[in-house]
Amino acid sequence: MEFKNPQEELERFRSRLAVAGGFVLFCFTLLFVRFVWLQIVQHDYYQTRAEDNRISLVPVVPNRGLILDRNGVVLARNYSAYTLEITPSKTLDLEQLIDGLETIIDIQPKDRKRFKKLLEESRNFESLPIRTRLTDEEVAKFIAHRYRFAGVDIKARLFRQYPGGAFASHMLGYIGRVNDKDMETIEARELDANYRGTDHFGKTGLEQHYEFDLHGTTGFEQVEIDAGGRAVRTLARTSPVAGNNLTLTVDVELQRIAEQAFGDRKGALVAIEPSTGGILALVAVPNYDPNVFVDGIDTQSWKELNESPDKPMVNRALNGAYPPGSTFKPFMALGALTLGKRRPEQQISDPGFFNFGGHHFRDDKKGGHGMVDMYKSIVQSCDTYYYMLANDMGIDNISAFMGKLGFGSRTGIDIDGESEGVLPSQAWKRKRFKKPEQQKWYAGETVSIGIGQGYNAYTPIQLAHATAIVANGGVVFRPHLVKFITDTLTGRQSLIEPKPTRDLGLKAEHIEVIRNAMVGVNKEGTGARAFAGAEYVSAGKTGTAQVYSLKGADYKAGAVKKELRDHALFIAFAPADKPTIALAVLVENGGFGAQAAAPIARQVLDYYLLGKRPNAPAPVDEAAVEEDKE
Numbered sequence: 285m286e287f288k289n290p291q292e293e294l295e296r297f298r299s300r301l302a303v304a305g306g307f308v309l310f311c312f313t314l315l316f317v318r319f320v321w322l323q324i325v326q327h328d329y330y331q332t333r334a335e336d337n338r339i340s341l342v343p344v345v346p347n348r349g350l351i352l353d354r355n356g357v358v359l360a361r362n363y364s365a366y367t368l369e370i371t372p373s374k375t376l377d378l379e380q381l382i383d384g385l386e387t388i389i390d391i392q393p394k395d396r397k398r399f400k401k402l403l404e405e406s407r408n409f410e411s412l413p414i415r416t417r418l419t420d421e422e423v424a425k426f427i428a429h430r431y432r433f434a435g436v437d438i439k440a441r442l443f444r445q446y447p448g449g450a451f452a453s454h455m456l457g458y459i460g461r462v463n464d465k466d467m468e469t470i471e472a473r474e475l476d477a478n479y480r481g482t483d484h485f486g487k488t489g490l491e492q493h494y495e496f497d498l499h500g501t502t503g504f505e506q507v508e509i510d511a512g513g514r515a516v517r518t519l520a521r522t523s524p525v526a527g528n529n530l531t532l533t534v535d536v537e538l539q540r541i542a543e544q545a546f547g548d549r550k551g552a553l554v555a556i557e558p559s560t561g562g563i564l565a566l567v568a569v570p571n572y573d574p575n576v577f578v579d580g581i582d583t584q585s586w587k588e589l590n591e592s593p594d595k596p597m598v599n600r601a602l603n604g605a606y607p608p609g610s611t612f613k614p615f616m617a618l619g620a621l622t623l624g625k626r627r628p629e630q631q632i633s634d635p636g637f638f639n640f641g642g643h644h645f646r647d648d649k650k651g652g653h654g655m656v657d658m659y660k661s662i663v664q665s666c667d668t669y670y671y672m673l674a675n676d677m678g679i680d681n682i683s684a685f686m687g688k689l690g691f692g693s694r695t696g697i698d699i700d701g702e703s704e705g706v707l708p709s710q711a712w713k714r715k716r717f718k719k720p721e722q723q724k725w726y727a728g729e730t731v732s733i734g735i736g737q738g739y740n741a742y743t744p745i746q747l748a749h750a751t752a753i754v755a756n757g758g759v760v761f762r763p764h765l766v767k768f769i770t771d772t773l774t775g776r777q778s779l780i781e782p783k784p785t786r787d788l789g790l791k792a793e794h795i796e797v798i799r800n801a802m803v804g805v806n807k808e809g810t811g812a813r814a815f816a817g818a819e820y821v822s823a824g825k826t827g828t829a830q831v832y833s834l835k836g837a838d839y840k841a842g843a844v845k846k847e848l849r850d851h852a853l854f855i856a857f858a859p860a861d862k863p864t865i866a867l868a869v870l871v872e873n874g875g876f877g878a879q880a881a882a883p884i885a886r887q888v889l890d891y892y893l894l895g896k897r898p899n900a901p902a903p904v905d906e907a908a909v910e911e912d913k914e
Contacts, residue, residue: 343481346500348444349527351456351490353536354767360456360491362442366418368426369411372403374435381433382414388425391415394582402461402580411439416579444484444578450571452539454599455699455765457489458574460581478502487577488599490530490765493698497769500527529770531777533562541891542567545884547901550872552600554748554763555888558857558866560782561752561761563697565867565888566745568600602702605741606870609827609877610665610810611855612736614798615750616673617658619685621794625677628658628797638671638731645671645731662801662825663809667735674734679725682733683709688788689750690760691742697763705746708739737830747855748868754798755823755857755866758790799823803860811854813908814882820893821860824885826877827853849873854881858889865892878908 351360368389375381382399385391395415402412418426423438430436444459462470466485470476473496480502486495503524542553542565553567572589581589589597598604620626636652638645647653647667653660661669674682687693692707706712710725717723732738745763753760761784768779802823806815810826829851852874857866867885874880883902890896 342505344503344505344521344524345442345481345483346502346524347442347526348459348484349494349498349500349772350529351498352529352531353534353539354532355536356531357536359446359448359452359532359536361445361447363445364440365416365443366423367413367439367441368415368418368422369413369437369439370399371411371435371437378403381436385414385426385433385436388429389415389418389422394584397582397584398580401583411437413441413579416441417443441483446574449575450573451543452534452536452566453489453571453574454568454601455489455534455539455566456574457491457493457699458487458577459484459491460487460577461485484578488701489699490532493700494530494766494769498527498530500772501525526772528772531767531770532765533557533560533564533767534566534765535564535892538888538892539565539567541898542884542888543569543571545887545898545902546871549874549880550594550600551870551874551881552604552744553867553869553884553888554601554745555865555867555892556748556752556763558752558756558863559761561763562767562782563763563765564865564892566601566765568598568602568604570594570596572596599699599701600870600872601744602697602699603743604870604872605703605705605743606851606853607738607740607829608736608742608747609829609851609853610667610736611747611825611827611853611868611877612734612740613662613665613670614754614802614825614855615686615689615691616670616677616682616734617662617801618754618790618794618798619682620658620673620677621797622685622790623677623681625681626658626673631655631657632669632672634666634668636668638668638675640671640675640731641728643728658797659801659804662798663804665810665826670734671731672734674730674732675727677730677734679730679733680709680711682730683707683712689753690746691750692746695745695749695763697745698765702745703743705743706739706741708733713739736827744868744870747853747870748866751855751857751868752866753788754795755863757792757795758788759784760786760788799860802856806856810878810908811856811882813905814878814886818886818890820858820889822856822858822889823860823863824854824856824882826882827855828875828877829853831873850875852877852880854878854885856885856889858893865889875904876908879905882908 347362350358352358368385370378370381372378382391382396391414399412399414418438426438446453446456461483462479462485470479475496478499478501482499482502486492486498491498501524503522506520538555542555546567546569550569552569553565555564556562557564576585617626621628634647634652634654634656636647636650652668653664653666656666656669660666686707692705694702694704713725714723729738733740749763761782764780766780768777770777802825803821805811805826806822806824811824815822815824831848831850850873852871854869854877855867857863867888869881869885871880871884883905887898887902
């Protein structure tokens with residue numbers, strides 16, 4: 285029988301105990317070290333993490349600034365309403381969820397389409413509205429059934445509203461959901477933090493150009509939340525600062541009368557205060573209702589607007605480029621005086637055509653106007669006079685002078701996307717065409733330029749701007765819509781100073797010649813019928829621009845498709861001696877300028893100068909005799 289050695293067993297036990305004790309001590313040492321690391325070394329870090337889990341920063345979107353006319357009439361404002369919103373990341377089956385919501389809240393197919401469009405454009409964790417502007421009854425219904433719908437909630441949001449609907453829509457523009465392109469613009473300005481929580485961004489018009497003035501400063505709330513992510517209480521709040529308000533140079537009543545004067549006709553009107561460059565009215569018709577874009581326009585409505593043959597989304601005042609027709613003649617005459625190519629009393633003989641290179645350029649009046657000086661050439665709108673004048677001046681001289689008046693370049697108005705138009709020249713043609721035979725400028729092309737045809741294509745605002753420059757004696761102001769910007773926090777107004785951009789140095793006697801001739805147009809010339817009995821003296825010029833070539837045939841509006849009929853134009857300023865308003869009117873496919881455009885201008889000037897309000901849209905004067913057809 286083998287006996288155990290007690291001493292040896294004791295030593296073995298003690299060794300095991302020491303190892304176990306060492307191991308336990310080592311473990312406690314590790315725990316202590318970890319405890320020190322977590323509680324002391326990393327204390328600030330984990331305290332911050334804990335606070336982040338307990339406290340959430342919620343952006344508070346500011347009120348968007350108001351847009352008001354020069355008299356304080358509100359054109360764009362905000363209001364608060366309830367929306368039913370879904371957070372896609374918190375639900376498994378969106379379609380089933382929406383079907384369930386539809387049993388208690390009225391959700392139309394257009395709401396579903398809009399939601400689907402927003403879903404494609406947005407991040408998955410964002411809450412998106414499935415229904416907006418809920419009634420109190422609908423809010424109460426949902427709250428009673430909220431437990432059934434995970435990821436769905438009621439939120440109060442600010443909505444942009446345009447009280448006038450389609451009124452002045454091309455000028456005001458609209459806001460829409462923030463997209464990737466908008467985010468690029470925001471990030472380029474390093475304004476990401478200020479746009480947290482912001483859903484909308486200015487897309488067109490003043491809403492777009494003054495986006496960063498109108499938006500305001502985003503506020504924040506520190507909200508304590510529980511383990512379920514529900515808000516418990518608000519710990520602190522930094523209030524948002526509302527966006528700045530815009531006060532315009534526009535007279536809302538003048539704008540309204542100008543729009544109504546068009547009736548159901550397409551076209552544009554721009555009225556400018558010559559001494560400041562302030563826009564008094566900017567009309568582009570047909571227009572659209574910007575309110576439909578605020579919630580996100582549905583696909584069908586967008587298709588109808590975008591594919592409409594009337595093109596209501598096109599801002600004809602800034603983006604429509606048209607031949608100016610005979611409204612170009614006063615500027616041609618002013619250029620001839622400035623360049624020494626004509627004297628006011630100098631006469632030409634008009635046989636009813638101008639023969640150049642074996643081609644007859646016809647005057648509208650068969651048999652011609654006889655002996656014609658500069659005054660008569662404008663009053664009676666003699667084409668032959670300007671055929672000859674254009675040939676004598678040459679295309680590059682014409683281009684250089686007209687460029688000074690703003691033709692063929694953006695005016696700089698405070699709306700983005702303005703078109704340049706086309707101011708033809710030899711250099712322009714070389715750049716425009718690729719083939720060498722197309723790049724050559726032919727002298728015969730210059731002849732048609734003289735009467736506002738050929739390659740000439742200008743926007744209505746360019747035509748109004750040039751008219752304002754002549755009315756202002758050659759002093760140029762940048763056309764602008766905003767008069768001043770009001771800081772809603774301090775009340776301080778930042779005035780858009782009406783400083784002239786340049787003085788063309790035109791001679792007063794030359795301006796006077798053109799002024800007198802344009803006064804003659806409305807007294808005894810092509811605009812006389814439209815301005816018969818006016819209680820003020822105005823200066824004007826009618827114009828008619830061909831949409832397609834007649835190829836020598838007589839023009840008969842009734843025999844031509846409506847979309848191929850001539851455009852009607854009219855420019856004017858008044859009072860003639862001290863102008864306070866200058867304007868340009870375009871009626872698309874309206875026929876003769878004296879028939880369609882001049883009566884619209886008469887209604888606008890009557891209201892602005894006399895306060896007279898018309899009872900109906902401006903009539904088409906079928907009896908008017910127009911002599912500036914080409």
